[in-house]
Amino acid sequence: MPPSSTKQVKKISCKRCQYRKLKCSRTEPCPNCVTAKTTCEYREVDRKRVPVSHEYVASLESRLSWFESFIKNLRAATPDQREEMLNSATPDEDSAGSKTNPPSEYVTQLGISSGNQANLELGLEGSLVYHGATSIFRTKADQRQTGVGDLALQGYYDGVESNFESVMEHFGISMDDEVVMKSLTQFFRWQYPHFMFIYREAFLRDHFGDRKKGKYWSSALLLSICALGALVSLETKASSDQFFLAAESIIMVTGLTRPSIATVQAFLCLAFYEIGRGNLSKGWGYSGIAFRMAQDLGFQRDPKDWVQHDSSLATSEDVEIRRRIYWGCYISDKLISLVLGRPVYLVYEEAEVQPMETLPEPPEMALWRPVGFDNDYTEFTKATSMIPYLHEQIRLSRIIERMMSTLFSPRSHLDAISRRICFDNINLELNRWRETLPDFAKWQKWGPSSKPIPGVLALQQYSRSKDIDLFSCDTCSTILFARGTSIEEQQQPPWATTGALSNSPGLVKYASHMFLDDTVDGGAALWLPKGDREHTVMRFRGQYGESEQVPLSWPEFDPLVNADPPASTSIYCHYPAMLKFKAVVDTSDSSRAAMGTELAFWACAPLSHVTFEGQTNASDFPSSIDTLRESVNDSEDTRFGTLKHYKSSSGTHQYFCGKCAASVFCTIEDQPGTLRIAVGLLDDPNGARAEDLLSWDYVNVEHEQDAVGDWRKNIVDAAREQGKQYLDKCV
16 A cells, blocks of 8 residues: 655645635645645745734825825925925935834844944933943934033032042041052052053043043042052051042942943942952942943943044044953953852953053153063063053953853853863863963062062061971061971961950960970969869970979969079070071172172171271271261272272172272162171181071072073072072081
8 A cells, every 4th residue: 555645734725715715724735726626826935924013004004195295295396396305305204114114124124233233322411321222212323412422521520529629528638648649659559450440641641630621530539549559558558448438438429320431440449449358249249330330331342433422532542541441341350250259240252342552651650650560670571561461361361251151150060071171171271371471471480579568478487496387477577377397287277376366255265384394483374374163274394295284383482583683694586596697699690790600698797797807896887888888989098998889780889809809798778787798708717608607598599580591590590409408408
């Protein structure tokens, strides 16, 4: 039996059945057409027509009525009037015709033209506002206002802005205060590379110029910058909170209703300030306001697209500033999302902003360069502009964006294998990014700075014994932590000193006192707690739990308050090398050129400890490095014989013998009380290193960055390794 053929069923009836209103089988051909012996035809589009709306019919009737009226008037017009009517009919035709498009055609046209339908328009508060293709507040192209950028600036100083001085006075701030200028300087010197959404040149130009006409300055932005900059130094840190409160009060009153470039920057500065002090929710909210406002102003589109809408984009600098702001916000968004572990807001593919370009830097900006890009470091960094570094940060931010949106996205339900693959891909991207960094952006270890860095404290480690290491503040010497040296103790958190902790209720309770034998008389145990009814403090002669436990009354003998004091008492700290002079190994260009060797060896002694030969009183020797320099350069002062002076570099002075050219002294202006003496000139019977007199830093070599290269760096590396091996043998 042959297989039965299956006829394709249509979605609509054939034309004949529709016309005669017959029930159609919707097969081709249908039984009705076969019986009538006629051709069975279907429409090309196999779907029902969408019913025409009443509005569409009304628009056609209106259009037809307009055409009938137009033709009637055209017949009665003169030839000149007829020509004028035909030329002026286009707007009316467009107006009438705009209503005749069916809904489906309108949606199609909207999707096709949406790419260029976005525009900037003047809002109710006088600010330029971005409207996309689907915005119901978007006006037609022929009704848009052009050149309204200047109108957006009018009235900006109304309300709180116009009363800026009274706001400053309310918070105890004056523009004449030194703290304002100092905080501003500290921000651009130490923090600016992390806040590249601010264009330094434009902000400072408006700040020191006409602020009311400035596009890139506002009181809220100034105070926000000062709030961050004041945190750098201990001298200005107390004013930071005042700056923040003043900025917050201004921006919350005027900033939300009047979006502007300065408002975006101020909100983002306040966001970093709040996140930095632990107010994560508030900081997250402020950053969201900043990013949404940036999109409200159209920063996600390249500024060249807005030139015809925004007259404030008058120069190429204005265009570049807008690009800088967007990319600065893009980088900040990724940093905040990464730190807080939250979704990114600004997506790379949803913006079309061109890359940034390097603009020439005005000469007056030299004093405002960040540390690392100023005159002291340009030779080492090989770059004076931060734009090339920003391009690399953008590349890194794109990797962070992919990581946060895939690997750590709540919707990424990856199994173990897929997650591992995702990890490997991101790790590969990060390694590829690092390996392809330009030479000027390669990571390298810098030597310790000879100048103190504001706001940066170093933790210094000292071996108290073979069992315990102490960690103290390098600036104020406060002991903060202690840790055992065993492998097990190294894996445990360090012990904190109670003097460095906050006075929180119930935070500290004394459990025991150890090593009382070392004090002979009990020492400070006399004043330390002894416990309460529920808990008694234990005291041990030596190590806790390993030595004899003594009663709380130990030792039991009469006090010696009335005894005669000894004739003299030695004063010394725990570190025995403090009784010696410090000795260093130096490889700076200055010392290397002075001594003619790759490594220079200096003994560092206080000027008060240096005397002329045969004298025991140091009063005749110059008491300062300035006096020493003047005395050596004074031809009538014969005390220094053939000694000569030469300023080898900025802040460094070398002293040498005018006959044999032997290096003798070296002074550094940042160390005014110290005289560096060439170790090779010391006449010590115990050897050339004079280890009975000097305390050597065997591991570190000063100014290693001056030895960057091939063989010279190898010598420095070898010197450090040999010194470490020698120190290990001594220990």
